[in-house]
Amino acid sequence: MKTIRLLTFDLDNTLWNNNPVIVRAEHILYQWLEKNCERLTKRFSPQDLIEHRMQLLEKHPELIAQISEARKRSLHYSLLQAGYSTESAHDASNRAFAIFLEARNRVELFGGVRDELLSLKQDFTIGALTNGNVELHKTDAADLFDFHVSAEDVNERKPGKAQFQFALTSVNAAPWQCIHIGDHPLDDIRGAASLGINTIWFNMTGEEWNTEKYGIKPQNCYTAANWKAIGKTIRLIAAQTADENINKND
Incomplete structure (x- = not known):
């Protein structure tokens, strides 16, 4: 399941x-x-x-x-x-x-982004949430997403709830049915976790979580240092969530 x-x-x-x-x-x-x-x-x-x-x-x-x-x-x-x-x-x-x-709009994707997203898109709905103003449809990532919402669209920046709620509503998903991936401990990780969304902190530099600055690291937060690790972690969370769901129904 x-x-x-x-x-x-x-x-x-x-x-x-x-x-x-x-x-x-x-x-x-x-x-x-x-x-x-x-x-x-x-x-x-x-x-x-x-x-x-x-x-x-x-x-x-x-x-x-x-x-x-x-x-x-x-x-x-x-x-x-x-x-x-x-x-x-x-x-x-x-x-x-x-x-x-x-x-x-002239951005250069990190290594592994295209391959991982194309693979993930076969099994999941994929959305983009941003506080920036890049025109996603004019970038090399245009074909990788099913929808895109920005702070300008909902008049609220992450870590506010509006972008996350828009995403959940767009596919009628519960928070536990979603994983949010981002680099910012507050805007992405704390913001998503406040709604009960699973999170993956994209931490390329290996920095330590700054509790004094960002508060306690959410329990449902995983960490990935590159895009290959992001793909593996997403599938790990998906498998664990499915197992938990099956066990509840046994």
Whole structure:
């Protein structure tokens, strides 16, 4: 009897290394601004633009789950400060964001991701849950998922419950019928475990669980250091859950 029905995966730093992706996208964005918004780049450095965005989020915490809108608004503000008209700033901020997003979508999957997900997809429904704004359908992972939900879609970041609840509802699954896999101890592991979802902490670096920072490690949390181990651990949990279900019915 198969009882695990749903697998949900974080994206950034779980399917790919996101840090170089963002650094490259920020660089491409600034290059575009240098060519198209010279007054802006003469006044503000790349770090200045990042600080403008952080200041905006401090002033408007409701935008924390709407990072695309926050980025566009902060660019608009910076353009106004550089002397552009409201109309010009609006147009340029939208064009600049499109440049950033196109670069942000160029991700490189970790080794083993494609093979493992294609294999798992034969037996489970697979969903993507993310606090980021990558356009999954424009990446090399587009064909690997049955559905995708972001913080922007539900207006709540993990570890909030909304993304996890959306995933469970989408396939009418109970929490114990789901495994969530992610790299972040709080956003992914504690967030999913708070609903009773099985978890796999993707821990490539072998770091110790920081109890002081993240609280007690959930009992139903497994750890995997690479994608081959993720696949094996998922099937182990699925087999154990099926055995427990059979024993209950004996």
